[in-house]
Amino acid sequence: MDQLLQHLVNGLVLGGTYALLGIGLTLIFGLMNVVNFAHGEFYTLGAYVAFAALGWAGVDFFVAVLAAIAAGAALGWVCEVTLLRPLRGESIDTTMLVMIGVWIVMQNAELLAWGGVAKSIPHPFPTAPLVLGPVAIAPLRLFVLVLAAALIAASWLLIQKTKLGRAMRATFQDRDTAALMGVGIGRIHAATFALGSGLAAAAGALLGPVFLAYPSMGDLASLKAFCVVILGGLGNLPGATLGGLLLGIAEEFGAGYISSGYRDAVGFVIIILVLLFRPSGLFARQERIA
Amino acid sequence: MTRIGRWLPALVALTLPLWLSTYHLHVAIMAGIFGVLALSLNLLLGYTGQLSLGHAAFFGIGAYTSALLTLRLEWSFWPALAAAMALAGAAGWFVGRLSLKLRGAYFVLVTISFAGVISLVSVNWIELTNGPLGLPGVPAPELGPWSLRTKSAYYYLVLAAVALCYAVCRRLVNSRIGRAFVALRENEPLAESVGVEVTHYLVVAAVVSAAMAGLGGSLYAHYTRFVSPEVFLFTYTVTMVIMVVAGGKGTLAGPLVGAVLFTVLPETLRAVASWQWQMLAYGLLLVLLLFFLPRGIVPQISAYIAGRPRSDPGARAPSP
Numbered sequence: 102m103d104q105l106l107q108h109l110v111n112g113l114v115l116g117g118t119y120a121l122l123g124i125g126l127t128l129i130f131g132l133m134n135v136v137n138f139a140h141g142e143f144y145t146l147g148a149y150v151a152f153a154a155l156g157w158a159g160v161d162f163f164v165a166v167l168a169a170i171a172a173g174a175a176l177g178w179v180c181e182v183t184l185l186r187p188l189r190g191e192s193i194d195t196t197m198l199v200m201i202g203v204w205i206v207m208q209n210a211e212l213l214a215w216g217g218v219a220k221s222i223p224h225p226f227p228t229a230p231l232v233l234g235p236v237a238i239a240p241l242r243l244f245v246l247v248l249a250a251a252l253i254a255a256s257w258l259l260i261q262k263t264k265l266g267r268a269m270r271a272t273f274q275d276r277d278t279a280a281l282m283g284v285g286i287g288r289i290h291a292a293t294f295a296l297g298s299g300l301a302a303a304a305g306a307l308l309g310p311v312f313l314a315y316p317s318m319g320d321l322a323s324l325k326a327f328c329v330v331i332l333g334g335l336g337n338l339p340g341a342t343l344g345g346l347l348l349g350i351a352e353e354f355g356a357g358y359i360s361s362g363y364r365d366a367v368g369f370v371i372i373i374l375v376l377l378f379r380p381s382g383l384f385a386r387q388e389r390i391a
Numbered sequence: 392m393t394r395i396g397r398w399l400p401a402l403v404a405l406t407l408p409l410w411l412s413t414y415h416l417h418v419a420i421m422a423g424i425f426g427v428l429a430l431s432l433n434l435l436l437g438y439t440g441q442l443s444l445g446h447a448a449f450f451g452i453g454a455y456t457s458a459l460l461t462l463r464l465e466w467s468f469w470p471a472l473a474a475a476m477a478l479a480g481a482a483g484w485f486v487g488r489l490s491l492k493l494r495g496a497y498f499v500l501v502t503i504s505f506a507g508v509i510s511l512v513s514v515n516w517i518e519l520t521n522g523p524l525g526l527p528g529v530p531a532p533e534l535g536p537w538s539l540r541t542k543s544a545y546y547y548l549v550l551a552a553v554a555l556c557y558a559v560c561r562r563l564v565n566s567r568i569g570r571a572f573v574a575l576r577e578n579e580p581l582a583e584s585v586g587v588e589v590t591h592y593l594v595v596a597a598v599v600s601a602a603m604a605g606l607g608g609s610l611y612a613h614y615t616r617f618v619s620p621e622v623f624l625f626t627y628t629v630t631m632v633i634m635v636v637a638g639g640k641g642t643l644a645g646p647l648v649g650a651v652l653f654t655v656l657p658e659t660l661r662a663v664a665s666w667q668w669q670m671l672a673y674g675l676l677l678v679l680l681l682f683f684l685p686r687g688i689v690p691q692i693s694a695y696i697a698g699r700p701r702s703d704p705g706a707r708a709p710s711p
Contacts, residue, residue, distance in 0.1 A: 136496040184678065193495055194442060198636060199681050205629060205674030209667045320625065324507065327500055362515035369504035369511075376497055377489060 106236050108353045114242045114311070116349020117249030121304040122322055123329025123341035124256055125297030131336020132273045132293045135185060136197040140326050141319030142207035143173045143298040147305030148314040149215060152222045155310070162225055166248065166306045173302025174295040181294035186287060204323075212316040219315040245307045252303055253342055256296070260338065269293060273336055301326070321365055328368040331375050334382025344383070404550060408543035416542045422654035423549035424610050428627075429634040429646035430556045431603035436632070437640035438564060439596045440576035441494070444628050445486070445502030448509045449479040449601040451622040453608025455513065455520060458529045458618040468532030468613060475609035476602045482509075483601020487594040494579075510623035525619025532613050549610055553647070556603050561643055563599065572596055573641075626670070633677050639687025648689055 122144060129137045147169035154165035180203060188196050226244060230237040260266035271279040272289045280286050305314075305322070312318075328348055333340025348368060356364040375383065407419055428450060435443050453475040460471040482505075490501040513520045520526070531540040532548065539545050563569050571592045574582035583589055612618045630653060638649025657669050664672070684691060 130496075136499070187682070194440075195681055195685065197442070197496065197499070198632070199678050201629065201632070202674045202677035202681070205677070206671055207674075209671040209674065212667045213671070324503065331497075331500065360515070363511060366508050366511045369507040372500055372504040373489065373508075376493055376501055380493065380497065 104357065108357045109350060110236050110238055111242075112350030112353035113346060114238075114246045114349070115308075115352060116346035117246045117253075118304040118308045118345075119325050119329055119348050120253055120342045120345025121249055121300050121307075122326040123333060123345045124253065124338055125300035125304075126326040127330045127333060127336055127338065127341045128269075128293050129297040130330055132269060133185070133290050134193055134196075135294075136193060136200065137297070138197065138200045138323060139180070139203040139207060140297070140301050141321070141323030142204055142211070143177060143301035143319075144305035144308075144322040144326075145208070145211055145314070145316065145319035146176065147173050147302030148222065148309030148318065149211065149220075149305075150302065151306035151309050152220055152314050155223050155225075156220075162244070162310075163248075166303055169302045169306035170299040173305075174299035177298025178291050178295040180298070181291045185290070185294065189290070204319075208316055208319065215314075215316060217316060219313040221313050222310040224310040241310060245311060249304070249307060252300065256300065257338060259296070265289075265292060321368075324372075325368050328372050331372055332383050337382060340382055347383075408546050413542050416546055418654060418658045420542065420546050420549050420614060422651045423546070423553050424607050424614070425630065425634060425654055426553045426647045426650035427549075427556050427607040427610065428604055428631050429638070429650045430553075430560050431600045431607065432631045433635045433640055433642075433646040434560060434563070434572075434596055434600040434603070436635055437642070437645070438569065438572040438576060439593060441498050441593065441596075442632070443486075443502040443597075443600070444499050444625075444632070445504075445506035446600075446604055446631055447623050447625065447627040448502075448506035449482060449604035450608040450611070450627060451509065451513065451620075452482050453479045453605030454612040454618045454622045455526075455608075456605070457609035458526045458612045459519070461530050461613075462526060462528065468530070472532075472606065472609045476605045479605020479608065480598045480602035483597040483599075483604075484594060486601070487597030506623060506625075506628070510620060513620040513623060520620070523620055525617060525621075527617050529612050529616045529618060531616065545614055549614075552606060552610055556606070557643065557647070559599070559603070564643065568592065568595060576641075629673070633673060633680075635687075636677065637680050637684075637687060639689035639691070642687070642689045645687050645689040649687075652688075 122140070125143075126137060126140045129135055129140070150169040150172045151165045154160050154168045155162065160168075184199055184203065185196060188199060224241055226239070226241040228239065230239050231243065258266075260269060268279065268284045268289050269292070271282065271284055272286060276286060279289075301322075305318075325348060329341050329344040332344030332347060333342070348371065351371065352364055352367045355367040408416060411419060428446065431449075432443065432446050435441050456478045457468075457471045457475040460466040460474055461468065466474075486502060486505050489505075490498050493501060514523055516522075531538055531545075533539065534548075537544070539548055564572070571582070571587045574585075574587050575589060575592060579589060608622065611622070634649030634653050635646050636649075637652065638647065639645030653673075660669055660672070680687075686694075
């Protein structure tokens with residue numbers, strides 16, 4: 102029972118960052134119809150920016166996460182404008198292959214820049230865990246969970262309450278009508294891609310110090326993000342949040358009760374099962390992006 | 392012109408061991424193995440329009456099956472090869488049946504997930520696969536009294552496999568089945584409305600494609616004489632995709648051209664650029680190809696030949 106609670110808490114910490122990854126991807130996938138296989142590379146980028154900011158510049162962890170978000174969003178914006186904008190209207194396969202190309206380029210650029218050795222990211226939190234009854238949680242993990250929740254809430258507010266968010270929702274529902282109503286589709290696409298990439302970078306900056314930063318860390322992150330998107334349904338923000346938490350908890354339980362070697366198989370199996378039995382996601386409703 | 396174009400490559404391929412060094416022959420053998428893999432991926436990606444990013448799984452299943460059967464049960468190469476193809480084909484059937492309702496990105500994700508699970512099994516099921524250490528000492532194949540241990544003998548084995556796969560693809564594509572594939576790729580609802588049974592043909596494509604990838608895996612295992620979970624690396628899948636896209640998806644010659652190009656090119660670049668730089672160049676090249684040569688090399692060249700005056704009208708037909 103104690104173990105169960107502990108796994109649950111660990112799962113929530115993981116799940117919070119998976120939700121961040123998933124929200125970014127579900128927006129890009131749902132709104133732009135781009136299968137972004139480079140999503141995990143923005144996660145890697147975030148982790149390395151955090152490493153540089155914390156390890157070299159020695160800034161506050163909070164600032165490091167903001168720097169990671171800024172770097173991810175900037176690169177995402179560049180990516181959209183240079184690569185995806187000229188290909189709008191091409192088939193989904195073409196943009197998918199282009200993003201696979203971006204994935205390969207970014208991963209190997211990171212490998213060349215940082216070397217293949219995993220880097221541990223320094224963080225300012227004490228290592229002694231906080232003990233709450235049967236559950237122990239490291240202060241760093243608690244911080245990760247809180248910040249992830251804050252970022253999820255912020256994106257939710259951005260999409261629900263701001264003018265930009267309303268334009269994004271309109272574009273998701275009907276691109277042509279939105280364009281006729283004066284929504285600048287190009288701007289919305291760039292903003293969506295930047296937002297999604299920024300969130301992925303934030304996830305990397307948050308999880309990087311918990312684990313390690315290495316160039317191929319984005320591969321699994323991409324797949325987990327896809328798993329979250331599939332669980333939650335396309336363009337479904339609360340779905341992605343719940344899906345992320347669910348995946349995190351399922352992985353912790355899988356690693357704890359079945360075998361830690363198969364931890365990463367949980368996500369794959371979920372992808373296959375959900376696509377087979379509920380292809381529109383667990384929390385499917387007809388309208389989306391809200 | 393077309394006759395020379397057809398026979399010259401065959402003649403060159405047949406006499407290659409006579410004028411190549413051992414090292415260059417090694418490159419040729421790898422190009423042949425990748426040719427088989429690219430032909431296999433092209434059946435799905437080029438003809439039915441479904442991108443499989445789990446092709447390394449079928450390749451790896453073939454490699455492991457063949458290696459385990461010859462090592463543990465001391466089968467000889469040929470039945471092990473057949474079993475590798477059968478098991479990979481069965482895996483293809485399984486994936487095809489699973490994902491027959493899924494298209495586009497969702498199909499891609501199921502194939503990736505399948506490959507991910509298989510790869511984790513190869514790392515974690517240590518009793519069977521020896522885990523990350525892999526299986527050394529896979530025996531060289533034998534043909535009657537001869538051992539195909541030498542490079543030139545193995546080259547001819549691989550060449551025969553390429554020819555066989557090419558012939559199978561050609562036969563399939565020019566048959567009723569191939570026309571059904573293309574009909575599905577171009578317009579699925581229309582194809583269905585004239586009576587093309589979607590499910591059936593997609594599963595056929597997946598099985599043949601997977602069995603072919605299994606053949607490639609078996610050839611690879613008995614050539615390098617060593618199998619480890621690295622055969623499931625995503626790099627292999629990416630290489631296959633680039634070969635097909637660069638050469639020209641949906642053409643018969645395209646994957647082979649792509650396979651030769653993208654085996655020879657990295658080997659030539661090896662002296663000047665490290666592996667990471669090569670992979671970086673791969674990624675850039677994939678993006679550039681999609682922007683500037685979206686149909687691939689072979690269709691572009693045949694369009695150029697067909698567009699020239701004085702060429703015989705036979706060359707006008709889209710190249711097979």
